[in-house]
Amino acid sequence: MLGSEQVGPRSGRHRQLAAWLLAAWCGLGPGTPAFPAPTLTDRLHTLWIGKDADPRTLDPAITVDNNAWTITYPCYQRLVRYRTVRGRATTGVEGDLAERWSVSRDNLVWEFKLRAGQRFDDGAPVDAAAVKFSFDRLRKLGQGPSQLFPADLQVTVADPETVRFTLAAPCPYFLGALAYDGASIVDPAVLDRPGAGPDARSYLATHTAGSGPFRLVSWEKRQALVLEPNPHYGGRVRPVLRRVVVKIISDPVGKRLLLETGDLDIAEDLPAEELATLERRPGLTVTRDLSMAQTYLYLNNRRPPLDQLALRQAISWAVDYADILKNIMNGQAVQMRGVIPQGMWGHDPKVMQYTTDLDRARAILTRARIGRIDLRFLYSDRAPAWGAIARSVQASLASLGIRVELQRLSNAFLREQVAKGDFDLAIGSWSPDLADPYAFMNVWFDSARHGLPGNRSFYSNPRVDQLIRTAATLAEPAARMAKYQEAQRIVVEEAAYVYLYQSTFRIALSKGVKGYIFNPMLEYIYNLEGMHKEAAH
16 A cells, blocks of 8 residues: 655754755765756756656667656657647647648658758758658667558658658558657767767767757766757747756655755656655645556466456456555546547547446356466566555455465566466556557557567457458548447457556646646656746745
């Protein structure tokens, strides 16, 4: 269970800890590199973000980590970006580098006309050759971000301001995929940087080379990453902030205390008890936005006894959803209804939703006459709630006479077991890379994607394969939605997974931070060019 810390006057111990943390930050702690203490002017023009850990790489063609996208997304531009309407984010797109575009009647050829005046942070113009270079490099490296785009995609330069994409088959989510971090446009001159190598992978792991509103100016591992405005940025909104410092602070109490003293403006990944404390502090706020991240249980559909539909349905009716939502997630999630999340087109608010009904679950098992049931449930500590969820499920299934052995593994080993299908039950979370039902329906249920590629329950149904594969080729949204919703009704009825919850996204920030807009497709990514700070009153 997660509890809330009692709120009261800060103790002398806490004052000392906050002072020590600030001293260490500014270079006064033993063995800590110098980092100048912020002046009042610095505080108003510098945004300080507390993050748990360093990114592993900053190469947009390689990283699939939102932790890295905090840095890369504002340092690069893409052909399109997510649209903001009256101060609220949407999952629709509008032009970023692209001023306009057109698509052929057969949806196979897309042409983008580039906006004039766009420049990389070294002053070089952004042209069609740079777009082609970036996509050719993405496909050549063949890392995770490339999987969002058709393998047979052809990119050609029609003229210096026009780039053409040719597809072998219609790809209805193609335009939306161009807002993905992996579609960032990289300066081709990066190949000439010292130590860049033939594909610039080494250089871009620790540097940026984009045309976005900011650029990375320094990165001291386990200390801080520093961004400053791109002096050549040609976008419509010029940054007000003069510097953004992403400070690496793994200790959640330390992050909270630095936020309380005004030495951080934003604190990420704080546990519920720390957020509960901050919600009652004057001058601070805790955001609460419904994300597209979903947590669910993998039920191994091809491994006895979970290859039996009746058992999967009985488990789905037995899980104590209310306990998980209230006592484990502390109300910071909503139960999933179907697969396509709230906030994404194609979500069906009328699709069947499992509830806790032990009598119904027992009746299903009695009719099925399955006999003794022993299951192995794998989980890791990747998310703080997973262990508690595993214990809740174990207790619920014990009410049906099902014996569940819990095994806590490292997350890497858990992924290995899932990849091999060596599990009965396991837990996982999923965030979409694009605002399209494809990111859920085709990835979770296509029988060609068993294991880590996405279908982690090893589910297989030829009718579902037909529906989702057809939906992925249709251009008309209404026709696609009909196919996806029919497939969704089938996979919910067949209990391919246990559909647990859709999370809320929460960060703590100073009320002096203005202009922040949450986008469910861009968790841990800030619209830095539109943000500023005001002095506390």
